[in-house]
Amino acid sequence: MKSFVSVDSVENINALVDDALEIKKNPHVHSCLGKQKSLCLIFLNPSLRTRLSSQKAAFNLGLDAAVLDVGSQGWQLEFTDGVVMDGDKAEHIKEAAAVIGSYFDVVAIRAFAKLEDRDQDYSEQILTAFQKYCPVPVVNMESSTAHPLQALADVITIEEHKKKAKPKVVLSWAPHPKALPQAVANSFSRWMQVVDYDLTITHPEGYELAEGVVGQAQVEYDQQKAFEGADFIYAKNWSSYADYGKVLSRDLNWMITADKMKLTNQAKFMHCLPVRRNVVVEGRVLDSDSSLIIPEAANRVTSMQAVLKNILEGLN
Amino acid sequence: MKSFVSVDSVENINALVDDALEIKKNPHVHSCLGKQKSLCLIFLNPSLRTRLSSQKAAFNLGLDAAVLDVGSQGWQLEFTDGVVMDGDKAEHIKEAAAVIGSYFDVVAIRAFAKLEDRDQDYSEQILTAFQKYCPVPVVNMESSTAHPLQALADVITIEEHKKKAKPKVVLSWAPHPKALPQAVANSFSRWMQVVDYDLTITHPEGYELAEGVVGQAQVEYDQQKAFEGADFIYAKNWSSYADYGKVLSRDLNWMITADKMKLTNQAKFMHCLPVRRNVVVEGRVLDSDSSLIIPEAANRVTSMQAVLKNILEGLN
Amino acid sequence: MKSFVSVDSVENINALVDDALEIKKNPHVHSCLGKQKSLCLIFLNPSLRTRLSSQKAAFNLGLDAAVLDVGSQGWQLEFTDGVVMDGDKAEHIKEAAAVIGSYFDVVAIRAFAKLEDRDQDYSEQILTAFQKYCPVPVVNMESSTAHPLQALADVITIEEHKKKAKPKVVLSWAPHPKALPQAVANSFSRWMQVVDYDLTITHPEGYELAEGVVGQAQVEYDQQKAFEGADFIYAKNWSSYADYGKVLSRDLNWMITADKMKLTNQAKFMHCLPVRRNVVVEGRVLDSDSSLIIPEAANRVTSMQAVLKNILEGLN
Numbered sequence: 001m002k003s004f005v006s007v008d009s010v011e012n013i014n015a016l017v018d019d020a021l022e023i024k025k026n027p028h029v030h031s032c033l034g035k036q037k038s039l040c041l042i043f044l045n046p047s048l049r050t051r052l053s054s055q056k057a058a059f060n061l062g063l064d065a066a067v068l069d070v071g072s073q074g075w076q077l078e079f080t081d082g083v084v085m086d087g088d089k090a091e092h093i094k095e096a097a098a099v100i101g102s103y104f105d106v107v108a109i110r111a112f113a114k115l116e117d118r119d120q121d122y123s124e125q126i127l128t129a130f131q132k133y134c135p136v137p138v139v140n141m142e143s144s145t146a147h148p149l150q151a152l153a154d155v156i157t158i159e160e161h162k163k164k165a166k167p168k169v170v171l172s173w174a175p176h177p178k179a180l181p182q183a184v185a186n187s188f189s190r191w192m193q194v195v196d197y198d199l200t201i202t203h204p205e206g207y208e209l210a211e212g213v214v215g216q217a218q219v220e221y222d223q224q225k226a227f228e229g230a231d232f233i234y235a236k237n238w239s240s241y242a243d244y245g246k247v248l249s250r251d252l253n254w255m256i257t258a259d260k261m262k263l264t265n266q267a268k269f270m271h272c273l274p275v276r277r278n279v280v281v282e283g284r285v286l287d288s289d290s291s292l293i294i295p296e297a298a299n300r301v302t303s304m305q306a307v308l309k310n311i312l313e314g315l316n
Numbered sequence: 317m318k319s320f321v322s323v324d325s326v327e328n329i330n331a332l333v334d335d336a337l338e339i340k341k342n343p344h345v346h347s348c349l350g351k352q353k354s355l356c357l358i359f360l361n362p363s364l365r366t367r368l369s370s371q372k373a374a375f376n377l378g379l380d381a382a383v384l385d386v387g388s389q390g391w392q393l394e395f396t397d398g399v400v401m402d403g404d405k406a407e408h409i410k411e412a413a414a415v416i417g418s419y420f421d422v423v424a425i426r427a428f429a430k431l432e433d434r435d436q437d438y439s440e441q442i443l444t445a446f447q448k449y450c451p452v453p454v455v456n457m458e459s460s461t462a463h464p465l466q467a468l469a470d471v472i473t474i475e476e477h478k479k480k481a482k483p484k485v486v487l488s489w490a491p492h493p494k495a496l497p498q499a500v501a502n503s504f505s506r507w508m509q510v511v512d513y514d515l516t517i518t519h520p521e522g523y524e525l526a527e528g529v530v531g532q533a534q535v536e537y538d539q540q541k542a543f544e545g546a547d548f549i550y551a552k553n554w555s556s557y558a559d560y561g562k563v564l565s566r567d568l569n570w571m572i573t574a575d576k577m578k579l580t581n582q583a584k585f586m587h588c589l590p591v592r593r594n595v596v597v598e599g600r601v602l603d604s605d606s607s608l609i610i611p612e613a614a615n616r617v618t619s620m621q622a623v624l625k626n627i628l629e630g631l632n
Numbered sequence: 633m634k635s636f637v638s639v640d641s642v643e644n645i646n647a648l649v650d651d652a653l654e655i656k657k658n659p660h661v662h663s664c665l666g667k668q669k670s671l672c673l674i675f676l677n678p679s680l681r682t683r684l685s686s687q688k689a690a691f692n693l694g695l696d697a698a699v700l701d702v703g704s705q706g707w708q709l710e711f712t713d714g715v716v717m718d719g720d721k722a723e724h725i726k727e728a729a730a731v732i733g734s735y736f737d738v739v740a741i742r743a744f745a746k747l748e749d750r751d752q753d754y755s756e757q758i759l760t761a762f763q764k765y766c767p768v769p770v771v772n773m774e775s776s777t778a779h780p781l782q783a784l785a786d787v788i789t790i791e792e793h794k795k796k797a798k799p800k801v802v803l804s805w806a807p808h809p810k811a812l813p814q815a816v817a818n819s820f821s822r823w824m825q826v827v828d829y830d831l832t833i834t835h836p837e838g839y840e841l842a843e844g845v846v847g848q849a850q851v852e853y854d855q856q857k858a859f860e861g862a863d864f865i866y867a868k869n870w871s872s873y874a875d876y877g878k879v880l881s882r883d884l885n886w887m888i889t890a891d892k893m894k895l896t897n898q899a900k901f902m903h904c905l906p907v908r909r910n911v912v913v914e915g916r917v918l919d920s921d922s923s924l925i926i927p928e929a930a931n932r933v934t935s936m937q938a939v940l941k942n943i944l945e946g947l948n
Contacts, residue, residue, distance in 0.1 A: 344668045347668065359705070362705060362706050362707055363705065363706065364700070364702075364705075364706040364707070364723070364728065364731070364732075365731060367698075367700065367705065367706075368672060368698055368700060368731075368732060368735050368736075369735055371696075371698040372670060372698070372735045372736070375670050375696040375698075385704075385705060388704060493718045493719070589723065589727055589731065590707065590722045590723030590727065590728075591723070591724075591727060592717040592718065592722070593710070593715065593716075593717045593724050593726075594714075594715065594716040594717060595716060595717055595718050599713075599714060602726070602727070603726075609727065610727070610730045610731060610734060611734075613727075613730075613731040613734065614731070614734035614735070617735055
C-alpha cells in the first residue's frame with residue numbers, strides 16, 4: 001500500500017483484515033518494523049480515539065511519532081492555488097506538506113468537512129493537497145468525506161463477532177444536536193459492500209447519502225422494518241447531503257432503543273464514538289451485553305497498526 | 317499497587333519512599349520495565365511540573381507515553397449518569413475511560429476542583445469515574461481533593477534533608493490572588509501524619525481543612541507561634557473549605573518572610589510550585605540556602621517513577 | 633558546545649557545517665548518542681518546522697523529547713526580578729527554568745520578540761533568563777533577535793548548492809501584511825559574514841538592521857542593483873529596527889519576482905518559511921527549479937541534529 005486514503009487504496013481488503021486479526025493476537029511482533037522510521041500525526045480538528053490509537057499503533061511498531069495540532073500549535077494553512085496570501089493564512093499547503101514530507105516517512109492527517117460547500121468538501125481539497133505535495137505515504141485519519149480507519153476497525157469487529165458468513169448489517173441514522181459530516185457513514189457503507197455484507201441503510205427522507213456511496217445497499221425509510229433480522233445495528237448521525245450540511249431532523253423517534261433492538265436477530269450494537277447517550281442511543285443499549293462499542297474502539301489500534309505495517313513494508 | 321489515587325492506595329509508605337530513594341540513585345536501572353507497555357497522561361487542567369516530570373519518569377522506565385489535553389485537543393466530557401446528552405458535552409466518561417483503558421496499560425489523570433460545589437468536588441467525581449470505567453491502573457496527577465504524587469515527593473525531600481527522626485513540619489497557609497483548591501494541603505497533611513512527622517497546621521480562622529484531613533495535626537492560628545522550633549516550613553495557599561471555595565483573606569501579613577524564618581529551628585522552606593513571589597513568600601526566602609523548592613520539584617520525577625515502577629511490577 | 637544561542641556559541645562554524653553534512657549522509661549513525669538523555673522543547677510561540685524538525689532530530693539521535701506549549705498547556709511566566717506576583721503570571725522564570733533544567737539534559741526554547749520595546753527585545757530577556765536559571769545546555773529555537781538554527785540550515789544549504797567558493801548572497805527585504813521580528817534577518821546576516829560569503833543586504837530606507845548585525849555587509853537600497861550577479865537570493869520580511877516594530881512599507885514593488893530573478897547569476901531562491909505567496913515572492917519563483925525552499929527546510933533537521941550531537945558529546 002502506498003497511501004491509505006479510502007477503500008480504493010486497498011487492493012485486497014480480506015488480506016488486510018486477516019493481517020489485522022493476526023496483529024491483534026500479538027501486537028508487538030512487528031516492534032522492529034518502525035525502527036529509524038517516523039510518523040507525523042497532523043490534526044486540523046479535535047480527536048480522542050484517533051489521536052491515542054494512532055500513537056499506540058506507532059508504539060507497537062517501534063515507530064517514532066510526532067503530533068501537530070495545526071490550529072493551536074502552528075497556524076492556518078492556505079489551500080487555494082494562485083492566491084495572494086495577504087490575509088490570515090500564514091503558509092500554503094504546497095510548502096507545509098512538502099516540508100513535513102521531507103521530515104517524516106509517513107504523514108497522517110485529520111481534516112473534517114466544513115459543511116459549507118458540498119463541492120469543496122467532496123473534492124477532498126485538504127487530503128488531496130497533502131497527497132499531491134507530500135512526497136511520502138499519506139494516511140487519512142478522517143477527511144471531509146471518508147473515515148477508512150474507522151471502517152476497517154468496523155470490519156474487524158464484525159468479523160470477530162459475526163455468526164454467519166454474510167450478516168445483515170444496518171446503518172441507521174440517529175438524531176444529534178449538531179450538524180455532523182457524512183464521512184463515517186460514507187466509509188461504512190462503502191466498506192460493508194466491498195467485504196460483501198448484506199447492508200441496509202435507514203434514515204429519514206432527505207438524509208440520502210451520495211449515490212456512489214449507497215451503491216447496491218438497500219435503503220429503507222422505515223427504521224423498524226430495517227431492523228428486522230439484523231445481525232449488527234450501526235448507529236450514526238449525519239447531516240443532509242442533498243440540502244448540504246443542514247440538520248433536517250432531530251426527531252428522537254429515530255433514537256436507537258432497547259425496544260427497537262428486540263426487533264433484530266439479537267443484533268450487536270455498534271457506534272464509532274463519541275456517542276451522545278439518550279440522544280443517538282439509549283444508555284441501556286450502550287450498557288447492555290449487545291454493545292460492541294468498546295471492542296470496536298479498541299480495534300482502532302489494530303486498524304491503524306495494520307495500515308502502518310502495510311505502508312512500512314512498502315517503504316523498505 | 318493497583319492504582320495510585322491517594323495515601324490510602326499505598327500499603328507501605330516507608331517501603332515506597334525507600335524504593336524512591338534507591339531509584340533516585342540510579343534512575344535508569346529499570347529502563348526495560350516499561351518495554352511494550354504504555355501510559356496515557358490526561359490533562360483537564362494546565363500543568364508544567366506534572367506534565368514534564370511524568371514524561372521524564374516514563375522515559376526513565378522505557379515506557380511509551382501519550383499526552384492528551386482533553387479540552388483543547390479533544391472535547392468536553394460528561395460525568396453524570398443517565399443524562400440526555402444534547403448539550404455541549406460530546407462524550408461520556410463511561411466510554412472515554414473504557415476506550416483509553418483499552419489502549420494503554422496505565423492511565424494518569426489531572427482534574428482540578430471546580431470550587432463551586434464542595435460535595436461534588438469531595439466526591440472526586442472525575443477520578444472516581446476513571447477508576448470505575450477504566451480497566452487499567454489509574455494514577456492521580458492531582459484531583460479535586462488530593463495530590464499524592466506531590467506529597468510523596470515532599471516526603472522524599474524531607475527524608476533527604478531531615479536532621480532528626482521526627483522533624484517538626486509546619487504547613488502554613490499563605491496569601492494568593494486567586495481561589496485555589498485544597499488538594500495539595502489535604503495530601504500534605506495526610507502523608508505527613510502517615511509517615512509520623514510532627515505536623516502543625518497554621519492558617520487564619522475560616523481556613524480549617526476538612527476534619528479527616530487534619531486528623532491528629534496541631535492547628536495553630538498564630539503563625540509566628542507555629543513557626544517556633546520548626547524544621548520544615550511548607551507554604552501553600554488554599555481557599556476556604558467551610559465557606560467553600562471562597563477567598564476569605566489576602567492578608568499579606570501571612571506571607572512567609574525571611575524574618576519569620578528566623579523564628580524556626582533553621583527550617584528548610586518548601587513549596588510545591590508554581591509560587592507567587594512576594595505574595596506567598598518573599599523572593600529572598602526562595603533565593604536563600606534554606607529553600608528546597610528546586611530539589612523538591614526535581615523529586616516529582618522520582619515520585620512518579622516510584623509509583624509507575626510499582627504499578628508496572630504489578631502488571632507482569 | 634555548551635549552549636547554542638547565537639553564532640557566538642559556535643567555536644568553529646566550518647567544523648559544525650562539515651559535521652552537519654556528514655550527519656545528513658547517514659542520519660542514524662549516532663542513534664545511540666541520546667540514550668538515557670532527554671530534551672525539553674519549550675514553545676512560547678507557534679511553530680511548524682522548528683517543532684517537527686527538532687523532534688525528528690531527537691528521534692535520529694535516540695533522544696527522548698517532551699514538548700511544552702507554555703501558554704496553552706502551562707501558564708504565563710514572569711520574567712522581571714523582584715516583582716510582586718499578584719497579577720496574571722503564575723510562575724517566575726527563576727523557578728520554571730530551574731525545574732525544567734532539573735528534569736532534562738537539554739532545554740530548547742522558542743520565544744519571539746514582542747516588538748513593543750526594542751531594548752527589552754534586544755536584551756533577550758527570556759533567552760537570557762533561561763540561560764541564567766537553567767543548569768543545562770540551552771538551545772535557541774528562535775529568540776527575540778536571533779534564529780541561529782535557521783541560519784545554520786541556510787549555510788548548509790548554500791554549501792550544498794554553491795558553485796564558487798565565495799558566492800554573492802543577497803538578503804532582500806520583501807513586503808508582508810504583518811509586523812515581523814528581525815531575528816531571521818539578523819542571524820542570516822551574521823552567519824553569512826562569519827562563513828565569509830559576499831553578502832549584500834537590500835531593503836527600503838528605514839529598514840536598516842542593527843549596526844552590529846550589518847557588520848561589513850554591503851547595504852544597497854536599489855533592489856534590482858543588489859540582485860545583479862547574485863548567486864543566492866534570500867527573501868525575508870522584517871519590521872523596522874529604527875522605528876521599532878513598525879511596518880513602514882507594504883510596497884509590492886519589493887516582492888521577489890521571476891523577472892527580478894533574471895537579473896541575477898541564475899541565483900537560487902531561499903526563504904525560511906512560512907512564506908506568503910504572491911506577497912513576499914511570486915508563486916512561480918517558489919515553484920521554479922531555482923527554488924531551494926524545501927531542501928532548505930529539510931536542512932532544519934540536519935542543523936538541529938548537528939547542534940544536539942555537539943551538545944550531547946559535551947555532556948558525556
